[in-house]
């Protein structure tokens with residue numbers, strides 16, 4: 615049996631009618647940027663998240679960067695980011711001109727540890743930028759409390775968490791603003807790069823509408839130093855076709871995550887992902903941890919099971935940040951997890967038998983090890 619980590623074709627097969635109609639609608643309208651499809655998608659997505667504004671932009675990285683720019687967070691400022699996570703979050707801070715200040719994760723959830731934030735706050739700290747990693751919302755109640763204590767802005771990186779809940783609120787509506795990615799592999803994915811900012815703040819949403827379009831509201835009148843960061847009509851139309859399916863597709867992921875949990879609990883030294891009470895993750899990734907990661911990955915690959923590592927090198931040790939002067943051993947949890955995490959196949963179009971086969975293959979590996 616072959617179990618690919620990701621296959622986008624079945625999503626098209628399931629939604630062929632809607633996606634083809636979306637394509638035709640845009641082609642026949644003759645309008646390709648900043649039009650009715652985007653406006654409608656922004657309203658529909660904001661409503662689905664339970665937040666006042668959604669502003670479509672070109673990708674998730676720029677969504678985060680635009681929020682920092684709009685808040686005037688830049689040179690001389692510090693932003694607290696997760697030491698364990700994707701480099702895009704750090705890059706957004708760096709592109710805005712500010713300095714990322716890494717904070718170690720809670721080893722149970724892999725998300726920013728709220729207990730460790732206060733000790734990192736300096737007179738230059740302006741914002742906290744938690745990631746809802748792997749589809750599990752960060753502990754936003756605790757993070758918002760620290761932010762309120764120090765007067766900091768809270769920007770969620772909700773790129774992996776479309777539909778994830780923390781208490782009775784959804785990722786994207788848990789801080790002052792959120793950056794969202796609709797990269798094709800995300801739970802809600804476009805068919806090319808796309809992203810959005812969500813926020814309840816009128817002034818912030820308005821400023822991002824300018825900043826995504828050359829800092830201009832009226833053509834050729836430029837009030838701000840903006841970017842070109844637009845979500846195209848075609849991608850907005852595809853996202854509108856897929857949004858009504860998101861809840862069901864997330865539910866399918868959850869069913870498969872339970873299947874993994876039932877069959878992998880107590881196997882070898884595997885550490886399975888936690889879903890703390892009060893949180894409903896959307897299983898963007900199903901990430902296990904083991905000291906035997908390399909051998910397990912090879913064994914799975916030899917048996918037709920695709921896996922990935924999210925992420926093999928923590929941002930502070932990448933060549934990109936070598937100039938910033940961080941050393942090996944400085945963020946031990948991030949470094950440990952980078953050496954141990956392994957993402958197993960999970961998606962709305964994986965079948966239960968495929969997950970069972972992955973589990974059997976893993977159990978066989980540990981029996982022999």
Ligand SMILES: *Cc1c(COP(=O)(O)O)cnc(C)c1O
Pocket residue numbers: 673674675676699700702703745771773774794795796797807808809
């Ligand atoms: C995908 C992702 C991003 C970047 O989104 P793009 O649309 O690829 O720019 C940022 N942060 C996290 C956590 C992501 O998973």
